[in-house]
Amino acid sequence: MSVTKEQVIDALRHVNDPDLKKDLVSLNMIDHVVIEGKNISFDVILTTPACPLKNLIKSDCEEAIHRYIGSDYSVNIKMESRVSTRRKETEQLLKGVKNIIAVASGKGGVGKSTVAANLAVALSNSGARVGLLDADIYGPSIPLMFNLEGAQPLGKEVDGKTKIVPIEQYGIKILSIGFFVKPSQALIWRGVMATNALNQLINDTDWGELDYFIVDLPPGTGDIHLTLVQTLPVTGTVIVSTPQEVALADARKAFSMFAQKEINVPILGLVENMSWFTPEELPENKYYIFGKEGGRKLAEESNVILLGQIPIVQSIREGGDNGMPAALDENSIIGKAFADLAANVAQQIAIRNANLEPTKIVEIKHT
Secondary structure (H helix, E strand, O other): OOOOHHHHHHHHOOOEOOOOOOEOOOOOOEEEEEEEOOEEEEEEEEOOOOOOOHHHHHHHHHHHHHHHOOOOOEEEEEEEEOOOOOOOOOOOOOOOEEEEEEEEEOOOOOOHHHHHHHHHHHHHHOOOOEEEEEOOOOOOOHHHHOOOOOOOOEEEEEOOEEEEEOEEEOOEEEEEHHHOOOOOOOOOOOHHHHHHHHHHHHHOEOOOOEEEEEEEOOOOOOHHHHHHHHHOOOOEEEEEEOOOHHHHHHHHHHHHHHHOOOOOOOEEEEEEEEEEEOOOOOOOOOEOOOOOOHHHHHHHHHOOOEEEEEEEOHHHHHHHHHOOOHHHOOOOHHHHHHHHHHHHHHHHHHHHHHHOOOOOOOOOOOO
16 A cells, blocks of 8 residues: 555654654644655755754654654655744844844953854854844954955945945855944944944845844943844844853843843843863863853853853964954864854744744833
């Protein structure tokens, strides 16, 4: 008796997405089922190309076919992706952007921009469409990190308006206030001028279709942060800290800001940067210069996910200075660390999109 498509679908109802806790069929993750004799093929549509559990899902599907259809069948599974989103189609700003990720820190010097830059690269390496906005108006560093100092974006007409075209580097669409001022020029702007500049970088730019739009925020909690959440429905925030208590104390303030009832932006998790020093020639050696497991303890205390621990390795500094983010080398210690971080961030976004309502633009009421 020949196997039917319905039987294959029924067999796959026994396979759950480990994160979303529902079966793949109910989640509409199965497509293009084809049966040719003893050969069964189908696509599994993941919620992100950076899914850290794709191999587990694939093996579970194979096991389900062999168990409920027959062990003598050959199974060919194509793993595809369709990045999830909770943004509404009626939203006018960044209409083609599925997820907006704010990267923030409570204080400067913890490597927030380095994490944002390498997170963008790692997500792009996975096959996602990524944009990166340098919203650190007073201290833009993204142009240097991507070897784009002196670059000047072009403009184009879109619906009768002139829009800025982001500069593409390493497959990522990038924009920074640093493209419009000299690297040595200090911006002596009041808060309203800085927030107006951020609005222009968002509103007057043709970002196109993106799976992930990463916003590298300035340190602290101030005008730029409020402007962002008042302008865009941020999908979630990644907080960056180092392990020592002085940095963790400020990270707590960043958690507090985004968790406030008036703002209520989901926190995707914490990244502990500079977790330990590892000489690249001795990758098994770890020296805890700034203390040990401070980020993990803060994540547990704050009931958030520890998204990753990034070691201090010389290539990170060299990559930032040379304009080639360390995550470009996917086989290096750092490349693998940032690939894991990207997978965890993408995983938390998928879980957030499956379980939480869309983020609303914040309306700050003054009394």
